[in-house]
Amino acid sequence: MARPETWQLIAANYPVSVVMQTRFQDIDPNRHLNNVAFAAMFENARVRLNRSLRPWADRPKNERSMVASVAINYLREGHYPDDVEVSSGVSKIGRSSYVIAQAMFQNGQCIATCESVIVCRTDGEGRPLRQEVVDELEKMRTTG
Structure with missing residues (x-):
C-alpha cells in the first residue's frame, strides 16, 4: 500500500470527527494499541458516517451497502489510555461505489489512515448509486 498523501494527515480535511476512548484490552504485549483495535475504531467511525449519510430507515428493503475492501496504514504507535480522534x-x-477516507489522530499526530470501498447492491447484484445517495455523499467530501 502506498504511503498516505499529505492531505490525509490533516484532521481539518475531513468533514466528520469522533473522539473515542482507548481501552486496556486494546493493547498488545508491547503496551501499544493493537491492529484489531485500530480496525475496530475505524469501523465504528465508518458506520457512524454511513448512518449520517443515509438513515437506514430511508433505504429500500432490497438495497444494501457492503464493504468491498479496507486498507489501513499504521503510521505510529497508539497508546492506552489516551483518546483517539477518527476523522472521516x-x-x-x-x-456503484464510493470510498471513505479516514485518519486516526492521537495527541496531535496522525497514527493511522484507512480507506474503505463501499459498494451498493440491490437484489443481490451491483447497482448504480441512487442520485439522492450521491447527493448525500457529496456533502461529506474530504477537502484534500
Missing part, C-alpha cells in the same frame, strides 16, 4: 469523509464517488 468521502474521497471518491463512483458509479
